[in-house]
Amino acid sequence: MADRLSLEKLEKLKKQALGAVARAHARKALDELRVRYLGRKSEINTLLRGLAELSLEEKREIGARANEIKQELEAEFAAWESAALKRELEQGDKPDLTLPGTPAHFGRRHPLNIVAGRILKVFEGMGFKYVEGSEIESDENNFTMLNMPEDHPAREMQDTFYLQNVEGRGEDAGKLLLRTHTTPVWIPVMKNAPPPYRVVSCGKVFRRDAIDATHLPFFHQIDAFAVDENCSMADLKSTLEIWARELFGPQTQIRFRPSYFPFTEPSCEVEVRCFLCQGKTCSTCKNGWIEMLGAGMIHPAILERLGHDPKKWRGFAFGLGLERVAMVAWGIPDIRLFYENDLRFLEQFSL
């Protein structure tokens, strides 16, 4: 019989298997070879089916040799694996300098902090002292002391959130609310020390506004004021001119437009010549000028109420919305982007 099982056939199969193992380059290839040469349906097992046709003596001889060959192959597979493991361990100890590095993730400042930092730096450079106000204010400081008594129409534009039973605040604290502007910071400063003052403050303010692309129930303001013996509108204008040039470039122009605020007299809106189109008119500015902040001379009635003679002391003040400045400066279309914690947005800003 041509297909008769013989030692030669077994030896040939062993040689073929050892050659294949020696040539295997990866674990996957080795696993395939193991199935092929040592698995239940391996070639060697197929061959051994031919044992039945052999004499008892041949069966004994070939059967024994077949078991030896299986063990030899097992040993060969094991040797291949331990060599591979050794190679991997050796490589593992040595860093592969050709691999790309793991990038370090640096945090960065929030765009509003960047804008606040730049603005405050300019005013602090002009001698304004930073004072932190309180986000919870009395109705009196937020409105009444600033010429907005109850039923004053200006209160309607600044509807806010009122608080009840705040721990540690007595009954006499009066009605408490979340401040609608940073301007109440004037009151404790002017109550606790005599003029002159140069103060800047920054923080969250609250309004009962519905959320849309330009409104949120809270936003940030910077408020600054100065009181001195010879303070005038000219000082206000030169202070804001320096501020605008530092922030938007040395050619920046500003202009005042008459306006009304209860706590300043006279009052004005301050516009900055559009730094995007250089005043030629674009979609941001509409007419070459961008409305940036509100300002004016501190109302004499407020100075008087706080015990300072308005004939001797005069002051100027201004306030601006941080989000608005950032939106205009960076062309940000929606105020909500500042608060959604979307890194794709936040990572675009750096110092």
Ligand SMILES: [Zn+2]
């Ligand atoms: Zn423009």
